[in-house]
Amino acid sequence: xxxxxxxxxxxxxxxxxxxxxxxxxxxxxxxxxxxxxxxxxxxxxxxxxxxxxxxxxxxxxxxxxxxxxxxxxxxxxxxxxxxxxxxxxxxxxxxxxxxxxxxxxxxxxxxxxxxxxxxxxxxxxxxxxxxxxxxxxxxxxxxxxxxxxxxxxxxxxxxxxxxxxxxxxxxxxxxxxxxxxxxxxxxxxxxxxxxxxxxxxxxxxxxxxxxxxxxxxxxxxxxxxxxxxxxxxxxxxxxxxxxxxxxxxxxxxxxxxxxxxxxxxxxxxxxxxxxxxxxxxxxxxxxxxxxxxxxxxxxxxxxxxxxxxxxxxxxxxxxxxxxxxxxxxxxxxxxxxxxxxxxxxxxxxxxxxxxxxxxxxxxxxxxxxxxxxxxxxxxxxxxxxxxxxxxxxxxxxxxxxxxxxxxxxxxxxxxxxxxxxxxxxxxxxxxxxxxxxxxxxxxxxxxxxxxxxxxxxxxxxxxxxxxxxxxxxxxxxxxxxxxxxxxxxxxxxxxxxxxxxxxxxxxxxxxxxxxxxxxxxxxxxxxxxxxxxxxxxxxxxxxxxxxxxxxxxxxxxxxxxxxxxxxxxxxxxxxxxxxxxxxxxxxxxxxxxxxxxxxxxxxxxxxxxxxxxxxxxxxxxxxxxxxxxxxxxxxxxxxxxxxxxxxxxxxxxxxxxxxxxxxxxxxxxxxxxxxxxxxxxxxxxxxxxxxxxxxxxxxxxxxxxxxxxxxxxxxxxxxxxxxxxxxxxxxxxxxxxxxxxxxxxxxxxxxxxxxxxxxxxxxxxxxxxxxxxxxxxxxxxxxxxxxxxxxxxxxxxxxx
Amino acid sequence: xxxxxxxxxxxxxxxxxxxxxxxxxxxxxxxxxxxxxxxxxxxxxxxxxxxxxxxxxxxxxxxxxxxxxxxxxxxxxxxxxxxxxxxxxxxxxxxxxxxxxxxxxxxxxxxxxxxxxxxxxxxxxxxxxxxxxxxxxxxxxxxxxxxxxxxxxxxxxxxxxxxxxxxx
Numbered sequence: 001x002x003x004x005x006x007x008x009x010x011x012x013x014x015x016x017x018x019x020x021x022x023x024x025x026x027x028x029x030x031x032x033x034x035x036x037x038x039x040x041x042x043x044x045x046x047x048x049x050x051x052x053x054x055x056x057x058x059x060x061x062x063x064x065x066x067x068x069x070x071x072x073x074x075x076x077x078x079x080x081x082x083x084x085x086x087x088x089x090x091x092x093x094x095x096x097x098x099x100x101x102x103x104x105x106x107x108x109x110x111x112x113x114x115x116x117x118x119x120x121x122x123x124x125x126x127x128x129x130x131x132x133x134x135x136x137x138x139x140x141x142x143x144x145x146x147x148x149x150x151x152x153x154x155x156x157x158x159x160x161x162x163x164x165x166x167x168x169x170x171x172x173x174x175x176x177x178x179x180x181x182x183x184x185x186x187x188x189x190x191x192x193x194x195x196x197x198x199x200x201x202x203x204x205x206x207x208x209x210x211x212x213x214x215x216x217x218x219x220x221x222x223x224x225x226x227x228x229x230x231x232x233x234x235x236x237x238x239x240x241x242x243x244x245x246x247x248x249x250x251x252x253x254x255x256x257x258x259x260x261x262x263x264x265x266x267x268x269x270x271x272x273x274x275x276x277x278x279x280x281x282x283x284x285x286x287x288x289x290x291x292x293x294x295x296x297x298x299x300x301x302x303x304x305x306x307x308x309x310x311x312x313x314x315x316x317x318x319x320x321x322x323x324x325x326x327x328x329x330x331x332x333x334x335x336x337x338x339x340x341x342x343x344x345x346x347x348x349x350x351x352x353x354x355x356x357x358x359x360x361x362x363x364x365x366x367x368x369x370x371x372x373x374x375x376x377x378x379x380x381x382x383x384x385x386x387x388x389x390x391x392x393x394x395x396x397x398x399x400x401x402x403x404x405x406x407x408x409x410x411x412x413x414x415x416x417x418x419x420x421x422x423x424x425x426x427x428x429x430x431x432x433x434x435x436x437x438x439x440x441x442x443x444x445x446x447x448x449x450x451x452x453x454x455x456x457x458x459x460x461x462x463x464x465x466x467x468x469x470x471x472x473x474x475x476x477x478x479x480x481x482x483x484x485x486x487x488x489x490x491x492x493x494x495x496x497x498x499x500x501x502x503x504x505x506x507x508x509x510x511x512x513x514x515x516x517x518x519x520x521x522x523x524x525x526x527x528x529x530x531x532x533x534x535x536x537x538x539x540x541x542x543x544x545x546x547x548x549x550x551x552x553x554x555x556x557x558x559x560x561x562x563x564x565x566x567x568x569x570x571x572x573x574x575x576x577x578x579x580x581x582x583x584x585x586x587x588x589x590x591x592x593x594x595x596x597x598x599x600x601x602x603x604x605x606x607x608x609x610x611x612x613x614x615x616x617x618x619x620x621x622x623x624x625x626x627x628x629x630x631x632x633x634x635x636x637x638x639x640x641x642x643x644x645x646x647x648x649x650x651x652x653x654x655x656x657x658x659x660x661x662x663x664x665x666x667x668x669x670x671x672x673x674x675x676x677x678x679x680x681x682x683x684x685x686x687x688x689x690x691x692x693x694x695x696x697x698x699x700x701x702x703x704x705x706x707x708x709x710x711x712x713x714x715x716x717x718x719x720x721x722x723x724x725x726x727x728x729x730x731x732x733x734x735x736x737x738x739x740x741x742x743x744x745x746x747x748x749x750x751x752x753x754x755x756x757x758x759x760x761x762x763x764x765x766x767x768x769x770x771x772x773x774x775x776x777x778x779x780x781x782x783x784x785x786x787x788x789x790x791x792x793x794x795x796x797x798x799x800x
Numbered sequence: 801x802x803x804x805x806x807x808x809x810x811x812x813x814x815x816x817x818x819x820x821x822x823x824x825x826x827x828x829x830x831x832x833x834x835x836x837x838x839x840x841x842x843x844x845x846x847x848x849x850x851x852x853x854x855x856x857x858x859x860x861x862x863x864x865x866x867x868x869x870x871x872x873x874x875x876x877x878x879x880x881x882x883x884x885x886x887x888x889x890x891x892x893x894x895x896x897x898x899x900x901x902x903x904x905x906x907x908x909x910x911x912x913x914x915x916x917x918x919x920x921x922x923x924x925x926x927x928x929x930x931x932x933x934x935x936x937x938x939x940x941x942x943x944x945x946x947x948x949x950x951x952x953x954x955x956x957x958x959x960x961x962x963x964x965x966x967x968x
Binding site for chain 2: 013014016017018019020021022023024025026027029030032135211212213214215263264265266268297298299517518519520684685687688689691692693694695696718719720724725726727728730732733756
């Protein structure tokens with residue numbers, strides 16, 4: 001059957017590609033609705049100000065303008081009426097509760113969709129103009145007069161808690177959202193007390209802007225006859241968006257709100273969250289009884305999409321004399337921006353400190369994280385979300401520690417690797433399976449580390465500095481199980497659902513709660529169906545991204561679609577096969593227990609009596625042979641899957657870089673990645689995910705950095721000011737795999753979406769510092785940073 | 801309003817437009833050819849690349865009225881009916897796309913690259929030539945492979961369709 005060429009493990013060309021390569025993808029902004037109006041948002045030009053007055057009169061009178069709304073207008077509707085109540089609609093909430101060390105809950109309030117009295121970052125939403133054309137809306141927005149009473153802004157992560165800083169939110173002392181800790185302080189202190197050596201590093205994990213190529217967009221619609229809302233939006237998780245818009249914002253009851261995320265042009269975390277524009281478009285559509293659409297400009301995306309990272313950390317690693325790790329101590333200040341975005345609080349806590357053991361057996365760990373408010377855009381999950389920050393801490397520390405001890409960084413790592421599983425870390429996680437040494441050995445060989453001294457010599461002869469950097473990363477993916485995340489503060493469960501509908505003609509629709517925005521689910525999910533049911537791949541259709549079709553789903557983030565979403569599909573397919581056996585038993589007049597299912601055929605064991613899959617499906621629907629038995633006609637099965645643990649992809653990335661000391665430019669000469677993702681459905685797609693992740697990680701290390709000036713202006717708010725990785729900045733990537741099965745799901749899968757972004761930054765910085773011969777380099781290591789770092793080394797030499 | 805007439809994907813189109821309408825807006829909003837995308841405000845990303853008289857241009861950087869009488873080719877007009885252009889086929893075969901948003905611009909840029917530089921494109925050349933096209937998904941690795949393969953497949957006799965060269 002087709003399964004060998006289209007089943008699990010095959011490099012199947014993507015089924016979704018045809019529409020994208022012919023220009024027939026259907027992204028939110030490609031959709032046109034009859035009678036649509038265009039929304040344009042007036043945004044705050046100030047980082048922190050009180051709104052004294054907003055005069056919208058001239059804008060309301062401008063040509064084509066249907067309405068102008070401010071924060072005072074966005075009230076809840078009277079149920080069963082078009083009138084408004086006096087009650088404001090709900091703000092944008094954060095769905096993960098974190099408690100401080102003293103037991104107090106995190107501090108903050110929901111982000112109003114349109115500012116009511118205070119703006120707290122440049123780009124904060126002040127008013128919206130809704131007009132017949134976008135140009136009319138833009139033109140009218142220029143006629144809105146807002147008088148602001150300027151307040152002192154807070155923009156710097158490291159000093160946000162300092163005495164004398166303004167309060168971003170009145171009454172939230174020291175701008176502190178929470179002061180959280182994880183691990184055993186006493187045990188860690190003891191480990192440090194008896195350490196022979198302590199390595200200490202202080203560094204910034206630079207703030208990033210996710211920048212999926214498709215800017216966010218939304219179209220709100222309301223059907224007064226049905227009292228039905230529809231929202232087309234650029235979401236990674238339309239059901240979660242519906243839940244939040246319904247239960248917390250209070251716009252529409254869940255069963256009267258359809259959220260559709262059609263083709264979505266990348267997400268990287270930034271499209272998990274519910275944003276003000278979605279709320280306002282839906283609300284205005286009901287108010288005006290016409291569709292209201294909005295599409296982000298790129299600068300708006302820079303200003304208002306949730307950013308990533310932005311940590312300032314001091315970290316210490318304690319070892320004994322022979323290089324055995326005794327303990328790890330971390331103190332981080334995490335900037336969460338002006339408001340808590342949808343999952344912001346989970347990122348620098350349970351997605352960060354729980355990974356601080358890395359691939360190493362570390363007996364004692366203590367981490368403290370203070371989260372702070374600043375007058376900057378909200379910060380939330382961006383590809384890797386907490387795990388890149390953790391990996392940077394661990395992999396910089398072990399590298400520098402090895403250098404300080406005069407040990408080979410590879411030998412130091414191998415000496416401290418976790419080698420037996422399951423392994424309980426001191427920071428919650430139980431690693432279920434892995435072979436870290438195997439990945440290291442393979443990576444060393446692929447990277448030709450044996451030939452490195454010769455390559456270094458040749459670079460030196462050419463006046464260049466060559467360095468190699470390692471990153472042995474681990475991540476926790478398939479974010480789950482529900483019981484565990486619930487105990488850690490999550491407001492939702494993190495399972496996934498799937499439904500398999502087999503039609504009478506034998507073709508199949510799979511409805512999944514996962515959402516594809518570049519990951520190729522329409523192919524990989526179909527491959528699993530092919531493999532399990534033995535049907536041709538072109539008879540399988542994957543349906544996702546529409547709350548009216550898929551009953552519920554938690555969406556795609558945290559590299560969870562394979563491990564969690566496909567596990568749900570696997571469970572549903574098991575039920576289809578079980579039902580198929582029953583159907584075949586009736587048709588073939590054999591006992592269900594005697595029916596074998598293999599290669600797409602139901603066969604009576606030991607006979608040549610058999611029923612093909614499509615014939616079985618037809619029989620399930622005509623039900624002529626069921627003879628009044630309890631067997632129900634039809635063939636549709638669903639499943640919800642809640643895993644038993646996180647999954648733990650891990651691997652080794654090796655970066656080899658060459659620096660020109662005269663200009664400070666750097667060139668990555670070779671990149672080697674050996675990853676253990678467990679079982680792989682489609683190696684071609686997995687490689688693509690790794691490539692993209694590495695590119696974003698290299699971007700963080702060398703190119704990208706969001707910068708606010710002291711007045712709170714984002715000075716990197718376009719592609720002219722914020723350096724996105726371009727083709728010429730990146731090398732070819734050499735990829736390899738090792739495989740240990742994941743025991744926590746039926747498919748043995750771990751997840752691959754974030755690995756590159758997690759692994760890459762410390763590999764680059766370790767390579768740069770190896771080349772430079774000292775540790776004084778910051779991210780992004782632009783040519784200027786490297787040029788200065790080269791001179792940093794030469795200065796003391798000159799003084800000698 | 802200003803009158804404009806041009807040929808798009810072989811068809812004559814005409815109408816009145818607001819003089820400040822960009823070509824990309826005319827293609828997307830008026831002609832409803834939504835395969836050409838907008839991903840920035842500063843002509844950096846290349847998602848909007850189309851061909852004007854056979855040469856790649858960023859359609860966000862030219863007004864519709866400047867295209868009076870011009871011959872425009874968009875991603876929707878690249879395939880020969882149901883038969884994919886060799887560059888389109890190469891992007892699929894080499895997994896040169898993920899979310900697909902930058903893809904139309906990448907493909908239109910790649911076809912122009914072959915027109916200017918020929919069928920044997922080395923990786924370094926392709927990477928330098930992609931200066932004006934951003935992708936956030938692929939890390940470019942497979943885009944480079946796709947373009948190299950597509951360029952070879954476009955060579956006369958390679959089985960792909962002969963290169964369409966603009967009248968010069």
